Amino acid sequence: xxxxxxxxxxxxxxxxxxxxxxxxxxxxxxxxxxxxxxxxxxxxxxxxxxxxxxxxxxxxxxxxxxxxxxxxxxxxxxxxxxxxxxxxxxxxxxxxxxxxxxxxxxxxxxxxxxxxxxxxxxxxxxxxxxxxxxxxxxxxxxxxxxxxxxxxxxxxxxxxxxxxxxxxxxxxxxxxxxxxxxxxxxxxxxxxxxxxxxxxxxxxxxxxxxxxxxxxxxxxxxxxxxxxxxxxxxxxxxxxxxxxxxxxxxxxxxxxxxxxxxxxxxxxxxxxxxxxxxxxxxxxxxxxxxxxxxxxxxxxxxxxx
Numbered sequence: 001x002x003x004x005x006x007x008x009x010x011x012x013x014x015x016x017x018x019x020x021x022x023x024x025x026x027x028x029x030x031x032x033x034x035x036x037x038x039x040x041x042x043x044x045x046x047x048x049x050x051x052x053x054x055x056x057x058x059x060x061x062x063x064x065x066x067x068x069x070x071x072x073x074x075x076x077x078x079x080x081x082x083x084x085x086x087x088x089x090x091x092x093x094x095x096x097x098x099x100x101x102x103x104x105x106x107x108x109x110x111x112x113x114x115x116x117x118x119x120x121x122x123x124x125x126x127x128x129x130x131x132x133x134x135x136x137x138x139x140x141x142x143x144x145x146x147x148x149x150x151x152x153x154x155x156x157x158x159x160x161x162x163x164x165x166x167x168x169x170x171x172x173x174x175x176x177x178x179x180x181x182x183x184x185x186x187x188x189x190x191x192x193x194x195x196x197x198x199x200x201x202x203x204x205x206x207x208x209x210x211x212x213x214x215x216x217x218x219x220x221x222x223x224x225x226x227x228x229x230x231x232x233x234x235x236x237x238x239x240x241x242x243x244x245x246x247x248x249x250x251x252x253x254x255x256x257x258x259x260x261x262x263x264x265x266x267x268x269x270x271x272x273x274x275x276x277x278x279x280x281x282x283x284x285x286x287x288x289x290x291x292x293x294x295x296x297x298x299x300x301x302x303x304x305x
Contacts, residue, residue, distance in 0.1 A: 020049050022056070029095040031058045041095050060095040064156060067106055071164065072114045074121040076129055083164040084121070086113050088144065089157040097152030105151050109144065113158070116143045126165065133160050 023046055024030055030042040034054045049056070067090065071083040088109060092098045102108050120139050121129055129136070137158050145155040165173070 016051050020051050022047050022049065027062045029060045029062060030056050031060060031095050031099045033057045038096060038100065058095070058099045060092055060098055062092055062095075064089060064091045067109060068161075069110045069113060071162065072117060074118050076121055076124060076126050078125045080126045080165060080169060082121070082126075082129070082166070083162070084117060085161050086117060086140070087159045087161050088113055088155060089159075090148070090153050090155045092152055093154045094152030097150065099152075101151040105148075105153060108151070109148060109153070109155075112144060112147055113140065116140050126169070130163060133163075136160060 022030065022042070024042045024044050026044055028044075030047070032039045032042060032049060032054055033056075034050070038057075039054060067088045069086050069088070071085040073081055074084055075081050090109065098105060117136075117140060120136055124132065124136075137160060140158040141155055144158060148155055
């Protein structure tokens with residue numbers, strides 16, 4: 001019986017010792033207290049705590065965390081009430097300060113971000129709030145980081161997720177945006193029509209210039225062709241005269257050529273022809289030449305009787 005009791009006691013002691021062995025995982029830290037006072041912070045690795053004397057007060061994660069806070073009512077400088085919700089990215093850098101620095105640190109960050117946001121938005125008008133998100137984010141991050149430093153928290157980033165002005169303000173902004181878009185559309189349409197008219201006028205101008213140049217070139221080439229034709233005729237005439245002069249034709253040949261020219265001139269188209277005396281004599285001469293060259297008729301022909 002005594003051995004059974006001793007075995008149970010040893011088993012209980014063994015279980016207690018095993019439960020006092022702790023393995024700290026990556027990106028976590030254990031805050032350890034001894035007799036109610038802070039003793040140390042365990043980082044990654046194998047650790048052992050003294051039973052009934054030491055205890056793990058808090059397990060702290062060292063990863064970056066995200067806190068998404070609900071919309072907060074804020075009033076701008078021009079007395080417009082808006083709803084703005086924020087997202088805070090933070091990281092615990094000192095587990096001891098995080099454990100003992102403040103009660104419920106996430107709630108403290110939420111309230112601090114709400115008051116900081118009201119202070120910043122109170123100095124801005126509605127239009128500035130809508131267009132200056134980066135400025136607001138930077139100011140809030142700086143203020144929150146400085147305020148949470150004694151709590152062992154580092155604020156890495158603050159973002160304004162939604163900015164919701166009142167419904168009537170949204171309607172007015174939508175009408176303003178619609179009017180602005182219509183104005184830009186009218187301007188773009190007018191500029192397009194202007195450019196189109198300019199391009200059309202330039203095209204007509206270039207077309208007229210090209211037509212004038214083409215007509216000019218055609219007239220120049222036509223004149224050059226006529227000039228070359230006249231020169232060719234004159235040159236041919238000059239060459240023929242030169243050849244005639246070099247040939248030194250006799251007077252009967254000249255008269256015969258004149259008779260041919262006269263026949264070509266008459267050619268049945270004239271109703272009245274005046275024959276010069278020189279040509280009449282030349283015609284008689286030609287007829288005599290023709291008669292003289294005729295062969296005599298044969299003896300048995302009737303005309304020879």
